[in-house]
Amino acid sequence: MRFILFISLLLIGKAGIAQTYEQVKKRFDKYLNYKGGLDKYVDISPEQITLYEYKTGKKETELVLSKNEWSSFVTLCKKLSPDSMQKIYEKKKAKGSSYRIEHGAPDKMLCSIPGKPLCEKKIMIDPGHMAGTMQMARIEQKYLHFSQQNCPNLKLDSLDIAEGILTFQTASILKKMLEEKGVTVALTRKENATSFGCTYEEWIKNHKKRTLDSLLKIKKIVAQKHKWLMKMNKGKFFVEFFKDFELLQRSRVINTFKPDLTVIIHYNVDEKNVPWEKPSNKDLCMAFIPGCVLNDNLETTAGKINFLRLLLSDDVDKSEKVSGLLVEELSKNLDVPIAKSSDATYLNEHCTATSSAGVFCRNLALCRLVQSPLMYGECLYQDHETECYELLKNTENKYGVQTNKRVVLAAESFYNAIIRNFTP
Ligand SMILES: [Zn+2]
Incomplete structure (x- = not known):
């Protein structure tokens, strides 16, 4: 039939x-x-x-x-x-x-306010990573620590930067700027928190056992893996399990909100500068959009549904447009060059360049899972020889967020790109 x-x-x-x-x-x-x-x-x-x-x-x-x-x-x-x-x-x-198929409740009608042209839009902002402290930044391995011991030319005794703090400050400023235009904005997480609504420490204390037990019960993990994960210290557990598990939750938080646009904020490093103990002379901006799907991603039903949605909706086309504007704004406002495929191994080997400068298809979990157009911005290189000092400054106060000029400029770049995107 x-x-x-x-x-x-x-x-x-x-x-x-x-x-x-x-x-x-x-x-x-x-x-x-x-x-x-x-x-x-x-x-x-x-x-x-x-x-x-x-x-x-x-x-x-x-x-x-x-x-x-x-x-x-x-x-x-x-x-x-x-x-x-x-x-x-x-x-x-x-x-x-x-x-x-039973339909759900119709979408809530949003406001229509004269002078606030974006008031019908819903935007979700994802501040990349979760650290609000250096301790957490070390657990999630998203930090820089330069010391004179490793780097005699360093202008300070030592220098510490946590990416999760920079992304949260950027997101908080951007949220206020968009709200002034009447946009309905939400963040995927709170300060120093995971997208489960608690800190990583709290999740370990209150939810680790319960989560692993239920995954065992529904046969998503085997008994041996359950035992192995239960014994693991929180640093290793983060890398082996929590990082990917939390990204799935982020995508759920984003998709439940049903945004018109998802803004994912990151700050990059020079991949060749590993283990990031001294500054680098490279500084670039770029943005990622969905694409470069692998056959492995089509193994599960959920993976096939995601693929068909990307294929049949215009989310990817819209992502390229808004991300192209973002890269233009980041490069202009921060005075940072735009990345080309030859600038990093991951760009050359695992991404496809699009016709928009600095915008690359990349098979990242959030690129696959987010059900809206998205801009996944990598604003600048934190380990760059002048950026690392600029990012330490605390001279600016924007909407109550105490931060540095680079973060404010990054937030303004996202804002300008969003306004240009939604303005005919
Ligand atoms: Zn990042």
Whole structure:
């Protein structure tokens, strides 16, 4: 029996975008299909998209999505919970029966205030990482520590920078700037906290055992791994388990908010300056957008749904546009050069350059999981020989946030890019 989706009310939603074959094919070739790695797994024709699997060693059809289902699929992805979407996918895969999809409550109508043109927008800001102290920055391994011992030319006895503090300050300033324009803004985390709404220490104390026990119960981890993780100290546990687990939670927090745009804030380092004990002479800005999907990402149902959403929505196209504006603003305001593919191994080997300068497709967890257009900005290199001193200063107070000029300029760059993006 023909499979029918009853989605009349869902089509009212903002995500129901008609997609032509040409748009979808171009998106696949330009952003998603990194070095042809998905050729065996995905076929796109003017009539349908077919996903293939090779579980038995033979090529088998996993799912067929005909052209007239493309738009509704995206709408459903953005409206429904991941669990509901997985059920739809499994039913679609099994074929045979028709069913009705209950729609959720309609989106809340936002305000319309004269002089506040962005008041209907919802923006989620993700301050990268979580440290609000050097102690936590060391646990999450997102810190710089320069000392005269390692670096005799250092102008100070020692110098410490935590990326999570810089990103939180930037996010806090940007939030206030956008709120003044009437934008509804939320942050994925509080100061020195995880996206679970508590500090890492509190999570370890109150939630580690319970979480691992429930993962064991639903067979997401085996008994041996459970035992191994339970015994682990908090530094190792962060790297082995918590870092990725927390990113999943971040994506849930973001997607629950249903933003029009997600802003992910990071500060970079020179990868060749490892182990970051002395300043570097490189300073660059760049931004990441979704893309470069690997066949490994298509192993689970959730992964396939994410891929289809990226393929069938214009989130990636919109991400490139706003990220291109961001890189322009960062470079102009901070006077930092724009990164090229040849500037870093990860850009050259794992990313695709787009036609917007400094904007690269990168297969990062948040790039795959966030269900909105996004700008993932890497503002500057913290370990640069002048930046590292500038980032230590505490001379500026913006909206009650005590910080340095570089952070204020970074926040203004995000703000300008957002305003330009949403202003016709
Ligand atoms: Zn970072």
